[in-house]
Structures are given as C-alpha cells and as structure tokens.
Amino acid sequence: MRIITRTTPSVDTENWQNTLATAFRHSDDLLAYLELPQNNPMAHQQAAKSFPLLVPKPFADLMEKGNANDPLLRQVMTHPEETRHIEGFVTDPLDEQQSNVQPGIIHKYQGRVLLIAATGCAVNCRYCFRRHFAYQDNQIGRKHWQDALSYVRNDRTIHEVILSGGDPLLLNDHLLSDLLDHIESIPHIKRVRIHTRLPVVIPARLTSALVTRLGQSPLQCSMVLHVNHANELSQELQQGLQQLHQQGIILLNQSVLLRGINDQLIHLSELSELLFEFRVIPYYLHLLDPVQGAHHFHVEEQEAIALHRQLLANLPGYLVPKLVREVPGKANKSPIDLDL
Numbered sequence: 001m002r003i004i005t006r007t008t009p010s011v012d013t014e015n016w017q018n019t020l021a022t023a024f025r026h027s028d029d030l031l032a033y034l035e036l037p038q039n040n041p042m043a044h045q046q047a048a049k050s051f052p053l054l055v056p057k058p059f060a061d062l063m064e065k066g067n068a069n070d071p072l073l074r075q076v077m078t079h080p081e082e083t084r085h086i087e088g089f090v091t092d093p094l095d096e097q098q099s100n101v102q103p104g105i106i107h108k109y110q111g112r113v114l115l116i117a118a119t120g121c122a123v124n125c126r127y128c129f130r131r132h133f134a135y136q137d138n139q140i141g142r143k144h145w146q147d148a149l150s151y152v153r154n155d156r157t158i159h160e161v162i163l164s165g166g167d168p169l170l171l172n173d174h175l176l177s178d179l180l181d182h183i184e185s186i187p188h189i190k191r192v193r194i195h196t197r198l199p200v201v202i203p204a205r206l207t208s209a210l211v212t213r214l215g216q217s218p219l220q221c222s223m224v225l226h227v228n229h230a231n232e233l234s235q236e237l238q239q240g241l242q243q244l245h246q247q248g249i250i251l252l253n254q255s256v257l258l259r260g261i262n263d264q265l266i267h268l269s270e271l272s273e274l275l276f277e278f279r280v281i282p283y284y285l286h287l288l289d290p291v292q293g294a295h296h297f298h299v300e301e302q303e304a305i306a307l308h309r310q311l312l313a314n315l316p317g318y319l320v321p322k323l324v325r326e327v328p329g330k331a332n333k334s335p336i337d338l339d340l
C-alpha cells in the first residue's frame with residue numbers, strides 16, 4: 001500500500017490563527033497557487049455567494065499542483081453545479097431546525113446533545129450538510145454558554161456533550177478550556193466528544209496546551225475527525241494525533257462517500273489503513289446528505305453498498321467503517337442494509 005507522509009511546510013506551528021487568517025478565500029488565488037488555469041470565474045463567484053470558498057494553505061499544500069481533479073481540491077473548490085437546483089436536494093436535509101431546541105443546542109439523539117461551540121469552520125467543504133444552516137441564530141458565545149449548558153444540566157438523561165459547529169476547535173485553547181470546565185462541572189455528564197476537521201486542514205491546531213487539557217479532563221474524551229481521502233493525512237497531523245493518543249484520547253474518523261473523490265475501493269482501503277497507522281479508528285462512512293448545491297457528489301445507494309461489500313472482503317472488520325445515512329427524525333444513524 002502507498003503510504004503518504006507529506007509534510008506541510010507552510011504551517012506556522014506557533015500560531016494556527018495566523019494560518020487561518022491567511023487562508024485562500026478566492027478561487028482565482030487558489031487556482032493560481034496550484035498552477036491551474038481560471039475556468040469560468042463568474043460561475044465560481046456565483047457558487048461562492050451563498051457559501052464562500054475557504055481553504056487554509058497547509059491543506060492546499062497537500063494538493064497536487066497542476067491537477068484540476070485532485071481529490072482534496074475537488075472537496076473545497078467552488079463548482080458551477082452548486083447553483084443548479086435539483087429536486088430532492090434541500091437546504092436542511094436533516095431537518096435540524098426541528099431539533100435545534102434552543103440557540104446553540106441540537107438535541108436529536110437519546111443521551112447526548114450537540115453543542116454548537118463555534119459557528120464557522122477553517123475550511124468550507126462544498127458537500128457540507130450544514131452549508132445553509134442558520135448559524136446566525138446559534139451564536140451563543142461565552143456569555144451565553146450558561147444558557148445552553150443549563151439545558152444540559154436540567155436533563156439528567158444526557159450523558160455526553162458533543163462539541164460541534166462549525167468547528168469547535170476554532171475556539172482558542174483558553175476559551176475551550178473554560179467551556180470544558182463548565183461541562184465537567186455537570187454531574188451526569190460522563191463523556192465529551194469533539195467533532196472537528198480543523199487539525200486536518202491546519203495540523204498546528206493540535207497545540208500542546210490543547211492536548212494537555214484534553215488529557216487532563218476527568219471525562220472520557222474522544223475526538224472525531226473528518227477525513228475523506230488518504231492524501232489529507234500529513235506527517236504533522238500524525239505527530240499531533242500521536243500526542244492525543246498518548247493522552248488517552250479516543251480517536252475516530254467519519255467520512256462522506258463522495259463522487260470522484262473516494263468512490264473507489266482503493267481510496268477507501270488506503271484511507272482506512274493509513275488512519276489506523278495514525279491511531280484513528282474508521283468509524284462512519286456516510287452517504288451524502290442531499291443538501292442543495294452538492295448533488296454532483298452524490299453516489300447511488302446500490303453503488304455504495306457494493307463498495308462497502310468490497311471493503312469488508314478486503315480489510316479486517318475493525319478497519320471497515322459503518323455505512324450509514326442520517327434520516328431526519330430517526331433516533332439514530334441508519335445503517336445501510338447490506339442484504340438489500
């Protein structure tokens with residue numbers, strides 16, 4: 001198997017926030033950096049109007065220059081198809097407004113709640129199911145943490161808080177530590193989970209202060225990364241994950257099955273193998289949520305099932321992520337029936 005251990009030379013290891021501040025925000029700048037020609041700039045600008053382009057340089061450094069079909073570039077580059085309205089692809093495919101019980105809190109599943117700790121991301125993935133989410137109504141900020149956490153405090157059936165967003169690691173180490181203090185003070189909370197893609201696109205985000213703080217938490221602490229392709233796994237990320245692993249943090253990964261990016265056996269096998277080498281367990285492989293603007297990433301369910309069967313036949317079971325879809329209103333993620 002091909003092991004990809006690329007370095008990310010442009011990372012400022014001292015200040016991940018500077019790296020984020022200088023991220024690419026225009027398609028023409030990103031294309032020029034990757035030595036690619038401009039193609040239909042008006043269509044790209046149109047696509048960026050509702051969901052801007054945002055790509056940190058360390059992530060761009062993992063892309064192959066001159067390759068317009070690079071699997072990392074395709075995840076983050078605006079596309080003319082985004083502005084086409086396709087039946088069945090909607091702005092809130094998971095009907096999250098129904099479970100957005102109060103600002104900053106999404107309560108969908110028994111025993112756990114999702115806290116929107118930050119309302120932005122370090123990268124804008126074009127297939128994101130929250131690309132139209134009403135973040136403006138969920139900006140809780142530090143002043144309103146107590147309001148959101150009082151919901152958690154008042155429901156003793158909740159045992160796990162999932163920090164999500166946006167990306168919760170957009171909070172700086174100090175703020176995140178304060179938020180963890182509040183969560184840790186709630187007696188019935190046993191676990192905290194962080195859903196993040198930030199360390200993948202800016203590995204320097206895994207600062208030693210963050211790693212130490214998570215390791216010191218009295219709660220069981222897990223981090224769920226979002227990686228779709230083995231090329232996203234850099235050497236610097238591996239170092240950060242190694243440190244988290246040494247602190248006892250459980251590392252999991254969820255991917256989305258994406259047309260033209262990871263829809264071949266070789267892609268998913270390489271990803272699982274390399275994740276494991278990085279101490280990360282492949283956890284979920286999601287079918288694309290039918291969000292408006294992302295129809296060109298869609299993989300048919302039967303094709304997904306066939307691919308998943310191939311994975312099962314080729315890898316040990318612990319390296320095969322569960323193939324799931326999220327169905328609005330259901331009490332859990334729905335495993336895709338392999339016997340169909």
Ligand code: SF4
Pocket residue numbers: 120121122123124125128129130165166167197198226
């Ligand atoms: S990092 Fe996650 S929440 Fe943010 S745009 Fe990408 S998929 Fe969406």
